[in-house]
Amino acid sequence: MKWKIGDVTVTKIVELEGAGGTKFILPQATPDAVREIDWLIPRFATEAGKLRMSIHALVVETPARRIVVDTCLGNDKEGRHIPLWNKLNTPFLFKLTEAGFAPDTIDTVLCTHLHVDHVGWNTKLVAGRWVPTFPNARYLFGKNEYDFWNGYEENEEQKAVFADSVKPIVDAGLADLIADEHQVCDEISTIPTPGHSPGHLSIRIRSRGEEGLLLGDVAHHPCQMAHLEWSSTFDSDPEKSAKMREILFGKLAGTKTFVIGGHFDPGYIVREGNAFRLSETPGK
Numbered sequence: 001m002k003w004k005i006g007d008v009t010v011t012k013i014v015e016l017e018g019a020g021g022t023k024f025i026l027p028q029a030t031p032d033a034v035r036e037i038d039w040l041i042p043r044f045a046t047e048a049g050k051l052r053m054s055i056h057a058l059v060v061e062t063p064a065r066r067i068v069v070d071t072c073l074g075n076d077k078e079g080r081h082i083p084l085w086n087k088l089n090t091p092f093l094f095k096l097t098e099a100g101f102a103p104d105t106i107d108t109v110l111c112t113h114l115h116v117d118h119v120g121w122n123t124k125l126v127a128g129r130w131v132p133t134f135p136n137a138r139y140l141f142g143k144n145e146y147d148f149w150n151g152y153e154e155n156e157e158q159k160a161v162f163a164d165s166v167k168p169i170v171d172a173g174l175a176d177l178i179a180d181e182h183q184v185c186d187e188i189s190t191i192p193t194p195g196h197s198p199g200h201l202s203i204r205i206r207s208r209g210e211e212g213l214l215l216g217d218v219a220h221h222p223c224q225m226a227h228l229e230w231s232s233t234f235d236s237d238p239e240k241s242a243k244m245r246e247i248l249f250g251k252l253a254g255t256k257t258f259v260i261g262g263h264f265d266p267g268y269i270v271r272e273g274n275a276f277r278l279s280e281t282p283g284k
């Protein structure tokens with residue numbers, strides 16, 4: 001659950017995880033179709049063809065900074081489309097603190113995008129009010145992503161998410177709206193990877209000649225490396241998201257860039273036939 005990229009350490013803190021129940025996200029990834037992609041089993045899927053997925057935050061430590069990338073679902077939230085995601089009461093903050101990252105020691109929060117499972121712990125409920133969970137952090141939101149969801153009326157869930165997990169941060173004066181290409185510190189920068197959401201960002205790590213990429217939701221599961229066209233039901237532009245996977249994975253394939261997903265275990269992208277595979281070791 002901890003990986004090194006040069007001087008940078010990335011630690012995964014899991015909020016929820018499991019296998020199966022993913023039909024609502026990736027309807028084409030049926031158990032039969034998943035079982036045909038043999039390299040997924042057992043690491044990324046069960047023998048029965050159920051996808052293993054998690055909702056997690058990534059703590060990125062550089063020599064100078066302590067950054068949380070994506071903040072999961074959060075406790076006590078309401079108005080979520082998936083029933084289980086309402087009024088959650090998980091020990092996420094306890095786990096984060098146990099791992100050595102007490103919330104008040106975090107100096108930066110970075111959201112790859114502003115969907116329900118990436119902004120939840122931006123805030124916590126205190127005496128009936130949503131207050132910043134990380135009071136000493138600057139929260140970085142992509143300006144394009146923020147502008148898209150600010151005032152968005154078409155989706156009740158997204159309105160609730162914005163109101164309880166994004167707006168309170170802006171109201172508290174802790175938000176910085178960043179360009180899609182933004183240098184966070186010496187080792188960390190953002191790159192635009194739109195498709196899943198209009199202003200989606202991925203996070204690049206470069207240190208001592210080593211490279212990593214935090215994908216966010218460019219792919220929800222490695223099965224989308226084998227089937228680039230298996231777009232998620234949550235993609236705002238399914239065709240664009242498929243194209244983004246083709247372009248990005250094409251650039252990463254065969255390199256030593258360590259790829260860490262927003263919902264699956266990390267690895268290296270390699271070519272496999274007309275598409276790609278996620279390998280535990282870098283290769284061609």
Ligand SMILES: [Zn+2]
Nearest residue numbers: 115117217262
């Ligand atoms: Zn997500």
